[in-house]
Amino acid sequence: MTAKxxxxxxxxxxxxxxxxxxxxxxxxxxxxxxxxxxxRCLQCPTAPCSAGCPVEIDIPGFIRLLRxxxxxxxxxxxxxxxxxxxxxxxxxxxxxxxxRHCVLGIKGEPVAIGALERYLSKREPxxxxxxxxxxxxxxxxxxxxxxxxxxxxxxLARMGFAVTVFEALHAPGGVMxxxxxxxxxxxxxxxxxVARLAEMGxxxxxxxxxxxxxxxxxxxxxxxxxxFIGSGAGLPRFMxxxxxxxxxxxxxxxxxxxxxxxxxxxxPDWATPVSRGRRVIVVGGGNVAMDSxxxxxxxxxxxxxxxxxxxxxxxxxxxxxxxxxxxxxxxFHLLALPLSYRPDADxxxxxxxxxxxxxxxPDASGRRSPVPIPGSEFEVACDTVIVAVGNSxxxxxxxxxxxxxxxxxGNLEVDPETGATSLPGVFxxxxxxxxxxxxxxxxxxxxxxxxxxxxxxAD
Amino acid sequence: xxxxxSHERLNRDVVRMELENPPIAAKRRAGQFVVIRIDETxxxxxxxxxxxxxxxxxxxxxxxxxxxxxxQLFQMSAGDSLLDVAGPxxxxxxxxxxxxxxxxxxxxxxxxxxxxxxxxxxxxxxxxTIVGARSGELLILTEELRGASDELHICTDDGSLGKPGxxxxxxxxxxxxxxxxxxxxxxxxxxxxxxxxxQTRPYGIRTLVSLNPxxxxxxxxxxxxxxxxxxxxxxxxxxxxxFDAHQVDFDELVSRQRAYLTQExxxxxxxxxxx
Numbered sequence: 001m002t003a004k005x006x007x008x009x010x011x012x013x014x015x016x017x018x019x020x021x022x023x024x025x026x027x028x029x030x031x032x033x034x035x036x037x038x039x040r041c042l043q044c045p046t047a048p049c050s051a052g053c054p055v056e057i058d059i060p061g062f063i064r065l066l067r068x069x070x071x072x073x074x075x076x077x078x079x080x081x082x083x084x085x086x087x088x089x090x091x092x093x094x095x096x097x098x099x100r101h102c103v104l105g106i107k108g109e110p111v112a113i114g115a116l117e118r119y120l121s122k123r124e125p126x127x128x129x130x131x132x133x134x135x136x137x138x139x140x141x142x143x144x145x146x147x148x149x150x151x152x153x154x155x156l157a158r159m160g161f162a163v164t165v166f167e168a169l170h171a172p173g174g175v176m177x178x179x180x181x182x183x184x185x186x187x188x189x190x191x192x193x194v195a196r197l198a199e200m201g202x203x204x205x206x207x208x209x210x211x212x213x214x215x216x217x218x219x220x221x222x223x224x225x226x227x228f229i230g231s232g233a234g235l236p237r238f239m240x241x242x243x244x245x246x247x248x249x250x251x252x253x254x255x256x257x258x259x260x261x262x263x264x265x266x267x268p269d270w271a272t273p274v275s276r277g278r279r280v281i282v283v284g285g286g287n288v289a290m291d292s293x294x295x296x297x298x299x300x301x302x303x304x305x306x307x308x309x310x311x312x313x314x315x316x317x318x319x320x321x322x323x324x325x326x327x328x329x330x331x332f333h334l335l336a337l338p339l340s341y342r343p344d345a346d347x348x349x350x351x352x353x354x355x356x357x358x359x360x361x362p363d364a365s366g367r368r369s370p371v372p373i374p375g376s377e378f379e380v381a382c383d384t385v386i387v388a389v390g391n392s393x394x395x396x397x398x399x400x401x402x403x404x405x406x407x408x409x410g411n412l413e414v415d416p417e418t419g420a421t422s423l424p425g426v427f428x429x430x431x432x433x434x435x436x437x438x439x440x441x442x443x444x445x446x447x448x449x450x451x452x453x454x455x456x457x458a459d
Numbered sequence: 460x461x462x463x464x465s466h467e468r469l470n471r472d473v474v475r476m477e478l479e480n481p482p483i484a485a486k487r488r489a490g491q492f493v494v495i496r497i498d499e500t501x502x503x504x505x506x507x508x509x510x511x512x513x514x515x516x517x518x519x520x521x522x523x524x525x526x527x528x529x530x531q532l533f534q535m536s537a538g539d540s541l542l543d544v545a546g547p548x549x550x551x552x553x554x555x556x557x558x559x560x561x562x563x564x565x566x567x568x569x570x571x572x573x574x575x576x577x578x579x580x581x582x583x584x585x586x587x588t589i590v591g592a593r594s595g596e597l598l599i600l601t602e603e604l605r606g607a608s609d610e611l612h613i614c615t616d617d618g619s620l621g622k623p624g625x626x627x628x629x630x631x632x633x634x635x636x637x638x639x640x641x642x643x644x645x646x647x648x649x650x651x652x653x654x655x656x657x658q659t660r661p662y663g664i665r666t667l668v669s670l671n672p673x674x675x676x677x678x679x680x681x682x683x684x685x686x687x688x689x690x691x692x693x694x695x696x697x698x699x700x701x702f703d704a705h706q707v708d709f710d711e712l713v714s715r716q717r718a719y720l721t722q723e724x725x726x727x728x729x730x731x732x733x734x
Contacts, residue, residue, distance in 0.1 A: 168545065168676070168678050169545075169676060169678075170496055170503075170542070170543040170545075178676075178680070206543070207543045207544060207545040208482075208545070209545055209546070209548065209678060212486070212546060212547055212548055212678075213482050213483065213486065213545070213546065213547075214482065214486075232680075234676075234678065234679060234680030234681075235679050235680070236680070236681065236682045238682070238685075238692065240692070244692075245685055245687060245692065245711050245715065246714070247714055247715055247717070247718045248718075250682075250683075251681060251682040251683075253680055253681045253682065254675060254681035254682055254683045257675055257676065257680070257681050258675065262502060262503065262675065263500060266500070267722065267726065268527075268722075268725075268726030268729060268730070269500065270500040270501075270502075271500060271501050271502035271527055271528060272502040272503075272675075273502075273719040273722045273723065273726075275718075347714040347717075394678065394679055394680060395679055395697060396678055396679055396697060399697075
């Protein structure tokens with residue numbers, strides 16, 4: 001028996017080069033590598049991979065077309081159900097989704113589905129998908145232009161509805177614009193996907209804060225018949241420890257927004273400043289923490305330390321992102337937790353007082369919970385701290401629209417199948433409903449809610 | 460949208476500008492603010508909404524040239540446009556019939572106090588306004604304040620107009636005179652608001668301050684504007700901007716407002732050198 005071909009590795013820029021700029025790190029697959037990888041697919045008739053995809057991509061189908069060098073048809077097939085393949089091919093945790101269900105993964109390594117999707121996303125589809133003549137013109141409002149909102153907007157537009165996306169910020173993309181750095185998701189990629197939606201007839205209104213500029217009732221008066229709320233998990237959590245409001249302590253949201261959305265790395269040519277720390281501490285172990293740490297390096301930090309209270313096994317960040325951060329020189333202080341921050345004479349953060357932890361019994365999340373080790377306090381010198389310990393649902397819409405039922409964490413309560421909220425005609429999905437999760441889960445929710453809205457308007 | 464329809468200098472570094480923005484004009488209530496961005500490379504800054512005309516679809520801002528962006532706003536003219544204006548943000552000022560209210564305003568706060576004074580008076584309050592500046596030529600909108608208030612008291616540090624001294628001395632004099640108000644509403648520079656808070660604290664006079672910390676998005680997303688009020692961390696953008704003056708940690712607020720002074724000074728120096 002011949003050895004099975006190995007999963008291809010996507011070429012990447014070397015760490016020493018890439019930490020000097022904000023250009024993308026992975027370089028994508030060449031046509032040859034893509035076809036070699038596509039050849040590994042077993043073409044399982046049951047398509048377990050597709051069942052693991054929240055936006056229901058026909059994965060064996062597009063891989064077969066790719067093998068047959070019918071790439072325009074392959075990307076058309078992907079775009080039929082996924083409006084943001086160039087985004088998903090880069091930021092989806094495929095290891096937890098499609099690739100986790102790949103039969104090849106049982107004994108070896110799964111097909112690199114994400115890399116193939118990313119490869120195809122560069123291609124123009126064979127013909128643009130035509131709106132199905134279900135119904136036409138009924139105005140639907142989408143609140144928020146993050147992954148959930150854009151997916152709902154695209155699916156609704158494809159069904160023939162007149163979709164307007166209302167965005168509070170001055171640019172589209174939500175967390176894809178303010179949160180995810182350009183070295184993981186280049187701005188041109190995001191802009192390209194948004195431009196496609198505009199070509200499909202989706203209208204965008206920026207600087208429009210629903211709940212403030214317009215209430216849902218105002219939009220009803222303007223003729224909107226149904227609503228999708230995808231306002232995201234934009235409410236940063238802090239730990240509530242002494243010194244957390246010192247100058248130089250940021251939420252990851254603020255730090256990343258200043259750099260990604262506001263162009264602070266070009267200060268003073270661009271007007272928004274950000275602390276260019278020499279010694280930066282990032283608190284947390286998720287993707288946002290990795291994004292913050294790698295951004296700080298690119299802004300010129302000499303030492304970036306991630307402080308995380310559990311061990312590497314429990315880190316919620318993607319393996320790939322942890323590896324990227326390590327390669328680039330990020331230092332990990334695992335099993336450690338900040339207790340307080342102390343200022344220098346100017347009132348800026350200067351020292352993080354931390355404590356070592358050990359792992360105890362598994363908690364509600366199934367991960368072993370961190371337990372403080374008495375007497376293990378230690379200090380880390382720093383001039384910038386980035387707190388990346390999670391986000392809660394943004395309170396603006398829930399607080400201004402009293403008819404909307406909310407859950408314990410301030411999230412909107414929705415029917416998981418349809419996205420329906422407690423108000424008729426108002427649907428919601430993504431982080432506003434679930435709390436902070438992934439781009440692809442938000443997209444899945446946007447897709448389900450689009451169907452829910454279509455069914456509601458058909459009644 | 461966001462076209463400047465009038466741009467009028469009120470003193471040597473304060474400008475009043477009216478902008479076209481019908482949706483915000485229709486929704487604005489006293490005490491709310493907008494976040495603006497001048498152009499593609501601009502920063503997002505919060506500015507208090509001073510007035511609006513729903514019929515004409517305009518909003519009014521009064522801006523003091525202190526930082527890079529406010530200086531740029533000061534230099535603009537009618538006919539120019541801002542790229543982005545989002546709002547109205549924040550909770551409206553808590554307007555109810557308290558009885559007698561003393562409004563204390565300093566600097567550009569004189570303009571920001573106006574809509575709140577008008578709303579308080581409409582709600583049935585007797586409104587006594589104290590306004591101060593370093594010097595008479597820096598005072599703005601005194602006629603508007605006089606028209607809106609039951610009583611207007613003016614003071615200047617150099618005594619060039621009104622009583623000599625600061626707003627706090629006038630407030631002190633009133634309180635000592637036995638004129639204890641039901642509410643004090645203070646708006647202006649942080650040291651002034653802090654001094655007002657310290658003055659009313661021993662008398663247990665309910666005192667509100669309208670805070671203006673640094674902000675980025677203005678919708679609760681970033682936490683830049685966090686302030687400690689009592690034992691809680693609040694976001695001025697979605698929880699404020701008005702807070703109980705006796706609970707606010709002013710030291711922290713001052714420190715956080717100064718976060719980028721060094722960087723901004725360097726940028727100014729660089730821009731100056733280049734010129």
